[in-house]
Amino acid sequence: MRTASAMATIVAIVALSPIGDTSAAANVVAVPPADYRPAQAIPKAASALVATGVPARRIALAAPTEGERESLKAMNAKRAEHHRAGRSTPAKSRPLAIGYPRELPEGSRTVLLAGLAWKALPDGGRAARVEVLSPGAAGLRLSLAMPVSDPDLSLRFAGSGPRAQVQDAIPANVIAEAASRGEAYWSPILEGDLATIELHAGPGASIDGLALRFGPLSHLVLAGGDLGRVDAKRVADIGDAGSCNVDLACVTPQSAALTDAANAVGKIVFNDRFGGTFLCSATMLNDSVTSFTPYLFTAAHCIEDAYNASTVNVYWFFRANSCNSLNTPAYALQAGGSMLLARSVDYDWALLRLYAAPPAGVRYSAWRAEPVPTNAIGTALHHPGGDLLMWSEGSMRGYQLWDDGSSMMKMQWSQGTTETGSSGSGLFTFLAAGGYYELRGGLYGGDASCSSPGGLDYYSRLDNMLPVTRQYLTPDAANPNDQVVVVEYHNRALDHFFMTADATEINLLDTGQLRGWERTGVRFLAYRSQQPGTNPVCRFYLSPPLPDSHFYSADPAECARVRQSFPDWTYEGPAVFYIHLPDAFTSACPAGTRPIWRFFNTLRTNHRYTPEVTTRDDLRSTSGWIAEGYGPDAVIMCSPASN
Numbered sequence: 001m002r003t004a005s006a007m008a009t010i011v012a013i014v015a016l017s018p019i020g021d022t023s024a025a026a027n028v029v030a031v032p033p034a035d036y037r038p039a040q041a042i043p044k045a046a047s048a049l050v051a052t053g054v055p056a057r058r059i060a061l062a063a064p065t066e067g068e069r070e071s072l073k074a075m076n077a078k079r080a081e082h083h084r085a086g087r088s089t090p091a092k093s094r095p096l097a098i099g100y101p102r103e104l105p106e107g108s109r110t111v112l113l114a115g116l117a118w119k120a121l122p123d124g125g126r127a128a129r130v131e132v133l134s135p136g137a138a139g140l141r142l143s144l145a146m147p148v149s150d151p152d153l154s155l156r157f158a159g160s161g162p163r164a165q166v167q168d169a170i171p172a173n174v175i176a177e178a179a180s181r182g183e184a185y186w187s188p189i190l191e192g193d194l195a196t197i198e199l200h201a202g203p204g205a206s207i208d209g210l211a212l213r214f215g216p217l218s219h220l221v222l223a224g225g226d227l228g229r230v231d232a233k234r235v236a237d238i239g240d241a242g243s244c245n246v247d248l249a250c251v252t253p254q255s256a257a258l259t260d261a262a263n264a265v266g267k268i269v270f271n272d273r274f275g276g277t278f279l280c281s282a283t284m285l286n287d288s289v290t291s292f293t294p295y296l297f298t299a300a301h302c303i304e305d306a307y308n309a310s311t312v313n314v315y316w317f318f319r320a321n322s323c324n325s326l327n328t329p330a331y332a333l334q335a336g337g338s339m340l341l342a343r344s345v346d347y348d349w350a351l352l353r354l355y356a357a358p359p360a361g362v363r364y365s366a367w368r369a370e371p372v373p374t375n376a377i378g379t380a381l382h383h384p385g386g387d388l389l390m391w392s393e394g395s396m397r398g399y400q401l402w403d404d405g406s407s408m409m410k411m412q413w414s415q416g417t418t419e420t421g422s423s424g425s426g427l428f429t430f431l432a433a434g435g436y437y438e439l440r441g442g443l444y445g446g447d448a449s450c451s452s453p454g455g456l457d458y459y460s461r462l463d464n465m466l467p468v469t470r471q472y473l474t475p476d477a478a479n480p481n482d483q484v485v486v487v488e489y490h491n492r493a494l495d496h497f498f499m500t501a502d503a504t505e506i507n508l509l510d511t512g513q514l515r516g517w518e519r520t521g522v523r524f525l526a527y528r529s530q531q532p533g534t535n536p537v538c539r540f541y542l543s544p545p546l547p548d549s550h551f552y553s554a555d556p557a558e559c560a561r562v563r564q565s566f567p568d569w570t571y572e573g574p575a576v577f578y579i580h581l582p583d584a585f586t587s588a589c590p591a592g593t594r595p596i597w598r599f600f601n602t603l604r605t606n607h608r609y610t611p612e613v614t615t616r617d618d619l620r621s622t623s624g625w626i627a628e629g630y631g632p633d634a635v636i637m638c639s640p641a642s643n
Contacts, residue, residue, distance in 0.1 A: 149173050266315060288474040347408075483525050
């Protein structure tokens with residue numbers, strides 16, 4: 001048994017206002033937890049497929065080759081060599097690869113729906129089945145495209161494992177919508193090595209000319225219950241949790257507060273565009289109005305873009321039934337993906353919003369966005385190596401300042417450790433006045449391990465994230481300085497970047513009414529109205545057939561030059577937001593602000609604006625990008641550092 005330190009109870013950090021105070025006048029820096037209880041019962045997925053008794057179209061792959069298996073090892077080995085912006089950390093600074101891509105046989109990648117065997121259903125519709133076999137897989141994810149669909153056509157998915165569940169129906173139009181963006185639709189995690197797709201055509205639905213196209217599948221070496229029992233064969237591929245990790249069920253006393261905190265922790269599984277499947281840890285966050293919007297907090301190095309976010313599945317309650325038990329826990333798998341709301345590479349945090357409601361019993365975690373005192377007792381809840389939920393306890397050893405100017409908390413463990421797969425997991429402190437744990441940050445990486453128990457781990461800081469995510473986490477907080485968030489988007493087809501603070505434009509982009517654009521997660525603060533020392537930001541637009549691009553400047557003289565010298569650029573407004581300028585000779589920003597850099601892509605006639613030092617350094621070293629700004633650091637604007 002491992003003992004939760006009694007010292008945890010003294011790390012009670014007094015709030016600036018009473019616990020749970022969410023008045024509009026308050027500067028909300030902390031939010032209490034909440035238990036999720038659905039207002040109405042969520043319908044369960046169907047218990048069985050209906051297209052029985054008809055031949056299924058089976059697509060069978062050969063057994064994986066040694067080269068395919070080695071590709072998984074290579075993905076994880078490469079992540080152990082990750083370096084960036086003056087940092088060097090081991091594999092924990094990357095997600096854990098648990099699945100590798102496999103191509104379907106060439107002649108099987110397109111299935112004409114009219115060529116399937118269809119079964120008539122009592123409701124006047126019909127159903128057919130397609131099966132995909134990848135021998136030896138613990139689970140599968142299928143990438144699908146359907147360029148044209150019918151509104152009355154839907155798909156359901158099922159695996160073949162002992163806990164394989166038939167997933168809720170997905171309208172085929174969802175798959176067609178992904179195809180229209182040039183992207184694949186990824187199925188939920190389907191446990192076992194045989195995946196079934198059941199197609200339902202409603203009465204009157206036409207399937208003539210419709211086709212289901214398969215991209216690479218992801219062959220998972222871990223899925224479902226196997227995530228908690230890594231056998232020798234799979235250890236050779238990815239490893240498993242070291243012996244010094246502490247099973248949460250072995251911690252005594254097992255307080256209600258610790259159990260509640262564990263109910264907010266999920267294991268996220270997601271895909272890249274090539275068919276790799278990865279695993280990290282994440283925490284559900286409450287907001288100041290307890291809206292039960294499913295905000296999920298993790299690391300930016302886990303969710304690198306909107307595509308990763310769209311493929312997220314979450315394993316909830318994946319922890320041992322009793323101390324050291326290896327029985328398969330009563331976990332719940334939440335499919336449906338998520339939206340990337342915000343992320344920072346420099347500070348290594350990401351905030352997602354799940355598209356589907358979580359299962360009943362999920363805890364919306366408390367959090368506090370204030371600096372953690374040195375020597376405070378911290379608790380980590382995480383899934384090392386994808387294993388059952390583990391517990392670590394230690395002391396906060398101060399702050400690490402990185403070369404990019406960001407800082408992170410340093411943790412040294414007295415019990416337990418963390419590993420790859422723990423990435424993005426939460427660091428908690430205990431609030432004695434409330435009787436609950438509060439999330440303070442997420443795991444970036446470090447050298448703590450079973451072989452290095454005195455090593456340090458590094459954690460992101462919620463107090464660095466909150467200023468640009470208040471609209472989500474504290475929607476009722478005061479905004480005395482009339483601040484606004486500027487949101488960045490990327491168009492993959494054009495390879496163009498765009499930013500806006502306009503709520504109408506943001507809605508049009510997020511809802512796909514302006515097609516092809518997705519959030520990068522990058523955000524920075526500005527002002528809606530003139531504030532002391534700020535300048536208005538003008539905006540210009542270069543419309544097609546010339547490059548579809550925008551230009552912003554906070555320099556009145558530059559705005560005037562563009563209007564006079566570049567008639568092809570349409571003048572869209574003199575003050576789309578307000579912001580500070582740096583010193584023209586030193587690049588220095590005023591106190592309380594942070595630099596924004598501007599780069600011009602000469603090949604695409606496109607500008608990019610970023611507050612991220614890592615992105616700045618990448619653009620400086622990338623051919624075709626030219627820095628545009630003031631002084632030796634070429635700073636173009638200065639954003640308020642907080643609100």
